[in-house]
Amino acid sequence: MQNKESLITSDLVLIGGGHSHLFVLKHFAMNPQPGLRITLVTRDLHTPYSGMLPGFIAGHYDYDAAHIDLLPLARFAGARVIHAEVTAINAERKQITIAGRPSLNYDLLSINTGSRPTSPLLQDQQNDQFAVKPVDRFIDSWHRLEQRLVEDDKDLQLAVIGGGAGGIELALSLQYRVTQLAGRKASLRLLILTDRDRLLPGHNKRARQMFADILQQRAIPVFYQHRVTGFQNGFLQGDFETPVAADKAIWVTHASPAEWLTDSGLALDTNGFIAVNPCLQSVSHDDVFAAGDVAAVADYPRPKSGVFAVRQGLPLARNLILRYRQRKLRPFRPQAQFLSLISTGDRFAIASRGPWALQGKWCWWLKDRIDRKFIRRFSELPEMTRVEDDGGEIAAMRCGGCGSKVGSEILERVLEQIGQKYGISNDSGLEHPDDAALIRIPAGRELIQSIDHFRSFIDDPYLFGKIATNHALADLHAMGVNAHSAMVIANVVFGSEDKQSQDLYQLMSGVVETLQQNGTLLVGGHSGEASQMSCGVSVNGFARPEDLILKTGVRPGDLLILTRPLGSGVLFAADMLGKARGDWIDAAIEQMLMSSRDAASCLQEFRASACTDVTGFGLAGHLFEMARESACAIEIYIDRLPLYPGVISLSRQGIASSLQPQNIRIRHGIKDTENLASHENYPLIFDPQTAGGLVASVAEAQADKCMQQLRQLGYDQAQVIGRAIARTETDRILSLVNS
Ligand SMILES: Cc1cc2nc3c(=O)[nH]c(=O)nc-3n(C[C@H](O)[C@H](O)[C@H](O)COP(=O)(O)OP(=O)(O)OC[C@H]3O[C@@H](n4cnc5c(N)ncnc54)[C@H](O)[C@@H]3O)c2cc1C
Structure with missing residues (x-):
C-alpha cells in the first residue's frame, strides 16, 4: 500500500558548493530522480565565482554580483542544505563528519570542495x-x-x-x-x-x-x-x-588539498587530491565522485582552475544519475587548451590561448559578459510555486493501521545511539522505558505544561529539532519557569528503514541537545512517519504560583521589551519560493537557535510585570492578548521593531506567511491616528513567528538596565517596542505610534 516512488531510498550528499556542484544542482532540478534525496553540505552559502574574484577584489563588482547564493539554487533542486564544514570522510562506513553536529551517512557522495594555497599557515589566517x-x-x-x-x-x-x-x-x-x-x-x-x-x-x-x-x-x-x-x-x-x-x-x-582527505580511506594522487577516473569517480570507491580542484584525473592532468571545475559540472551530474540508476558511466575529457581571460586590475584584460595572446579593454568587456552570464545562469531561476500541503495523497496511500509509527527497531536503534552520544541519565524515562513517564511534583509547586507541534519549515532535521524544542520551551520560559522534562513527537518522512533511522537520529539529536542545554529531561515520546517532517514537544515545569510571570500583569507606564527580531514567517515563506537569500535565513536561524531561558531570568530579575512568547499570532496578536487581559492599552512603536535582515524587501514584494491573513483580522482593534498602517513595518506585526522572542512589560525605571543586561546575555537585537497606557472603555486596545 505504499507509493514506492515517493519513498526515499538513497541519499546523495554533495560536499562543497563549488563550481561543479552548481551544475549538479541545476541538473537535478531539471531531472529529479525519484527516491533520491540530495543534501548539500557547504561551508559557505554564497559561493564566489572564480572568474569574477579579481573584479570583486578590485571593486568592479559588489558581493552579490560575484557570488552565487546556494540556498535558492538548492531549493530549486529540492536539495536539503546543511550550512556547516565537513571535517572528515569515512569512505568505508559511508559517513561524513560535520563540525558541530551529528555525522551524516550517504549512499552516493560527490566532493567539490576546491583547494587552498600551499602555505605554512597552521591557523586559517594570521595577523601578518x-x-x-x-x-x-x-x-x-x-x-x-x-x-x-x-x-x-x-x-x-x-x-x-x-x-x-x-x-x-x-x-x-x-x-x-x-x-x-x-x-x-x-x-x-x-x-x-x-x-x-x-x-x-x-x-x-x-x-x-x-x-x-x-x-x-x-x-x-x-x-x-x-x-x-x-x-x-x-x-x-x-x-x-x-x-x-x-x-x-x-x-x-x-x-593543496584539505588535510582531512588523508584519513578518508579514498585513493589520493601523489599530491593528496582525490584520484578519480575520467568519469569523475573515485578510483577506490565507486560510490564517491569528485570534481574541480579537489579531484585529480590520472589520465589527463589539468591545471587547478575554475574553468575545469565548470567544465566537469555537467558530466559529473550526468554520471551521478547514471550511477544512481546503476547504468554505465560516461567518461569526460576536457580540451587541453582553453581561453583564459586574465584581468589587470583596471577594466582591462589579457586573453591567452595556446600560442597566442591579445590584450585590450575589449578583452575585459568580453570577460565581463561571459562572467555575468555565468552568474545569471545560477541565480535567475524559474519561479517556484508554493505548496501549502502536498502530503495528503501520499499519506493516504501509506497504510496507517500502525498509527503511522516508524518501526520499533528504528526507534530502539536511534534511542540507543542518542543515549550513548548524549549520556542520557538514569532518572530519564528513556533509560527505563515504561508505558508512561512518572514525574513527581515537588511539594508546594504547581505543574506548568505546554505543547507545540509543527511541520518542518527547514529541511535540516537536526536544526529543525533544535528550533522546535526552543519554540516549545519558550512557553515555559515566558512564565519564568524552566522545563523539568519534555516529551517529543517526531515524524520523519516516508523512506527506507535506513533513511528513516538517520533522519530520526538527526532530529532527535537536535531535540536532546537543546533539552540538555536547558537542563530539561527527555522522558518519553512517539515517533511516526508522514509525508512531511514534523516535531511536537510537550514540556513540563514546576513553580510556586507566586513566582510565575503571567500575561495579565501589564501596568500603565510599563515599557514593552521584545527580545528577538520579527519576520520569520515572511522569511521562510520566501525560502519555500526560493526567494530568500542564504545569509538572511542563516541570520534568522542563528537567533531561533538561542534559548529564551536567560532572557526569562533577566526579565524576572527586573521584575517584569507580564511576559509572553511571540509565536503564531504575531506580535500584534500577542500584545492584544496581554493588554486585554491586563485591562490596559499598548502603544506599538512601529518605527522601532527589530526585524530579521531581508524581511522588509520580501514584504515589499508581497510575500507573507500563509497564517498572516488570519492574524491581520485583529487590525480592527488597532488605533491608527497618525496613518502609520502605511509604515513598511506594519505588516510585520501580524507575521507569525517560529521560536520567536519574549515580549515583556517592565517598569520604565528598570527598562534601560534590563535592556543592557539582555544585550550582554547575547540578545543583541532586543528592543523597547512600545508602552502600556491606561485604557478607557472606548479606547482601542492597541495603537500605532512613532517612538
Ligand atoms: C585570486 C584568484 C583568481 C582566480 N581566478 C580564476 C579565473 O579567473 N579563472 C579560473 O578558472 N580560475 C581562477 N582561479 C582558480 C579558481 O579559484 C579555482 O580553481 C576554483 O575556484 C576551483 O573551483 P572548485 O569548484 O573546485 O572549488 P571552489 O570554487 O573553491 O569551491 C569549493 C567550495 O567548497 C566549500 N568547501 C570547502 N571546504 C569545505 C568543507 N570542508 N566542507 C563543506 N564545504 C566546503 C567552500 O565553501 C567552497 O565554496 C583563481 C584563483 C584565485 C586565488
Missing part, C-alpha cells in the same frame, strides 16, 4: 599573513588592511607569494582597489615572489611578456626563483640568500 582561500576569510583580512591604510599614515609593503594567474591578478586588483580607496593616508607597495624563473607558467610567451610589462609599468617588482617557505618578523624566508622584507604577506601559491 593570510591565504587567498577561503575567499571570505581573505576578504575579512583584506578589509582590515584597507582600514589600516585609512587610519595609519605608514605605507604598507605587501608581498604576494605566487606568480601564477591568481597571484598576478590579485596583486593588480589590490593595487587598483587601493587607488580608489577614499580617505587613504598611506600607500600600498606590492611585490610578487615566485619559485619559477617566469611568471604565468602554462601560458604562452606573449602573454607572459604582456604581464611582465604591465607589472613593471605599475611598479610591482617580481622576485623570480624565490621559493618562500615562511614569513616571520617582517621577512620572507626560503631558499634565497637575502631575506625579502614586507609588512604583510598573502599566499597565492599552488593548490
